[in-house]
Amino acid sequence: MSANDLYALPSEYNDLRESVRALAENEIAPHAAAVDEDHRYPQEAADALLKAGLSAAHVPTEFGGEGADALAVVIIIEEVARVCGSSSLIPAVNKLGSLPLILSGSKAQKEKWLPQLAKGKGFSYCLSESEAGSDASALKTKAELKDGSWVINGSKKWISNAGVSEFYTVIAQTDPSKGSKGITAFIVEKSDPGVSFGAPEKKMGFRGSPTREVYFDNVIIGDDRRISEVGAGFALAMDTLDHTRITIAAQALGIAQGALDVATKYSHERKQFGKEIFDFQGVQFILADMAMNIEAARQLTYAAAARSERGDKDLKFFSAASKTFASDVAMKVTTDAVQVLGGYGYVSDYPVERMMRDAKLTQIYEGTNQIQRIVMARNLPKG
Template sequence: MDNVFDLPAEYKELRTSVRALAEKEIAPFAQAVDEEHRFPSEAKAALVKNGLYAAHVPTEFGGDGADALAAVLIIEEVARVCGSSSLIPAVNKLGSVPLLLGGNDEQKKRWLPRLAKGEGFSYCLSESEAGSDAAALRTKVERSGDGWVLNGSKKWITNAGESEFYSVIAQGDPTLRTKGMTAFVVEKSDPGVSFGAPEKKMGMRGSPTREVYFDNVQLSDDRRISEVGQGFALAMATLDHTRITIAAQAIGLAQGAFDVATKYAHERQQFGKPIFDFQAIQFMLADMAMNIEAARLLTYAAAVKSENNEKDLTFFSAASKCLASDMAMKVTQDAIQVLGGYGYVSDYPVERMMRDSKLTQIYEGTNQIQRIVMARNLPNG
């Protein structure tokens, strides 16, 4: 009987190659990126050079055409050594999926080749008064001749200021709520676009999170990537595909912490023997491994559903994000416990991995919101 749950050879080869790259060219800078709160430029350069910066971009637009599972593997392996760096491919996918789903070929030819070459793409949905309640957003877009004028601001925007392009969801008619929203691509260089100071964050410190301001930004109609009034639907469809990347990030962080904890447990001597020989430590590591593998299988299944655009994708994407991020928080905390005092200081990366993992429970919809999404889309069995 064939093992349908085992990765095909080409995916295993991808994992091996990305892991080697991450350990050689990203891991050495991870601690400095965190401590200095700076964008991981070394990781960006390595990812661009090796076709991993936005591997999901279709080949006809200059990318590698990586499917959803391959994108998950890339993000997972980068996150294993540096959470902040894994947000580069993750956010590039998040920002560009609205274009891939809603844009026409001319629009895709305009922006996707530039993304594949290293110009980032961020996603602008959340606002200060519209977080979990995304339908309450106030950023306004109005008709202006043959085009549009955009005013307002977006909050909690990942890699804002670093990315060149932004998928922006704006409200054209507040009385219509979700039916009044439309999606656009805004460029960093557009007059009227500016950015706030980077947030001072607990984790993911190498990935800047800023407000984005729009002050009478003039947009031609060829910047519109959804039908008028269909921006909210496009935003929600995007999240169905990209929550899986957050699950991948969480799995990578957990795997990295588990690897450190396992190695430490074999090397650390107490009472004349490695602490791995104590059943209390064995049970912790066994639970960590079990939960990582469970989340990984669910996430890979969700990735396949994303690639095939299956009807139960909404449930599986929310479930994978929720399970994997809760798992990552527990695994990274337990990894700190295995290391004891050494886990609490920055001599080892597990405390950074724990801080980074916390955000996976929050962005792209808190895990409480994910449970609401799941309850509304329960599978039939």
């Protein structure tokens, strides 16, 4: 291998980017403003992504999916988020919800649920609770074994695409005396008796992706729904997040790139004092810093995705680092994009105010950036 090859993406990834970008521009972007304004699910995006095999591209080919690797999924999410953050949650949530099944489920379990996911039935992830956010091991939802079946009672908070998804990975306490080692993972279906949903949260951003509580009232399921060993659910949940927080980095990266694209174009169109505002050094410095930091975030995110695919030992550090850095960059870039557009940036005629609102959540969910810094520190090389 020559030095010329070291940092060049193979052509298939560039081809994927071009195809996803075309789809996003033509079939998702035209609806993005209305999706945000009306707080409605981006059905047009869901239909377009499903038709193109992109709504759950990570599903292995043997189960009816595209078999996309971690980097390909990152590129898909990045390009969709570039025009609509809410729509990018479709492939991101589907991967998050189903990855515990992929990592730990039996072949029979995979054969049951993954083909349905590939055909468009969504998969959400139920970990967080009202009193168990950053401290996920403090969860109270219980699953009790009675007469060979599991009975689940409790509720989950902040669940993305709740009510739209058909399937839910539920992390529940099966032996409270063992703390985090008494937690087990299950699959619950939307149609199971006793499953219900709260009202959609009224959110600052990602308004097109419904976020709701999920309630479990004596939900009875068989042991064939258990996808971890009894007591191994918390470890599985954490392993899942090591892989999937990279998709949040991808979201942040796409949002930031979209904001830079808008700001750069506007800087050449807007004239003040008889010339383009791009010609002012102050604006050039802002745009240059935006582009520099986005490119740094992209390199870190892609490096993390490669480690996810290989299962490298330093994945925890790179996963946390990519999510933290990319989301911090997205917040700064979108804020600066609003500044470049001035008054126009502050109103919804342009998408940068929406992008700024969406960017904020990437610093919070799948582990706040403060928690990610703790993860990074604990996974620094010793010596």
